[in-house]
Amino acid sequence: MKKHFTSLFPTHAVAALRTRFLLLGCLLGFSLVVSAQTTRFVSTTGTNGNPATATSWATATADLQGAINSLSAGGEVRVTGGTYKPTTSTTLSGDIGTGDPGNNSYHVISNSDISSTAILDGFVITGGHANYDDTIDFRNNGAGMLNTSSNPILTNCSFTSNSADSGGGVYNTIRSSPSLTHCLFSFPAKLSTLV
Structure with a gap:
């Protein structure tokens, strides 16, 4: 039914x-x-x-x-609350010898005539040793990065343990103007500009 x-x-x-x-x-x-x-x-x-x-x-x-x-x-x-650290890092090192800073690269990165389309993101730049004998030579400056007429974009980079007369971390010359965001410079690295 x-x-x-x-x-x-x-x-x-x-x-x-x-x-x-x-x-x-x-x-x-x-x-x-x-x-x-x-x-x-x-x-x-x-x-x-x-x-x-x-x-x-x-x-x-x-x-x-x-x-x-x-x-x-x-x-x-x-x-959740807590401390979070990067799981990995990529290092560009000028320590090409046997651990003696005297035989390290003058510059870990040397840029000439590059535009802002060049991007370096998330790298550790270390071990540059700009120690050339001539005091007016650029090889005394910019152990981590030397920029000559260059405007790279640097993001989340760490410049550490680079030594130079000027600009142990980054040295800018001849109209160089890099863009830096969230970059760390630790002793003795520093940023210098020569216009």
């Missing part, structure tokens, strides 16, 4: 409401999926080696930079 009930709404109105609820459900469901895919979770105790899959606290990673890199525009990274 079939049971029948009577709707207060006409059949076409019920069908239209079902369609609207179905569309609304799809839209809400889709937005929840997108939100879940664009959030990464980072914890100092995270063990997930693949930051792209750190989609909950249970699957958190300790790789903050990797979590940031795995996102597209509009993504979100949730981070």
Whole structure:
């Protein structure tokens, strides 16, 4: 025996409401999926080696930079309190000899006539030793980087343990004007400019 009930709404109105609820459900469901895919979770105790899959606290990673890199525009990274350090660094070194600074490279990087399309990002520049005998020679300056008519972009770089008469870290000459963002200069490295 079939049971029948009577709707207060006409059949076409019920069908239209079902369609609207179905569309609304799809839209809400889709937005929840997108939100879940664009959030990464980072914890100092995270063990997930693949930051792209750190989609909950249970699957958190300790790789903050990797979590940031795995996102597209509009993504979100949730981070627990703590100290986060880069997991790796790439070093450009002028220490080409046997550990004696006297036989190191004059300049770890020497730029001549380069534009702002040259970008150095995330490197440690160390071990330059600009110690040439002639005091008016550029080989006495810019142990970490010597810029001659050059405008490179330097971001997230660390200049350390470079020694020179001037500009142990970076020395700029002949209309050089590099752009530096979040760069660290530590003793005895320093920035000098000669116009």
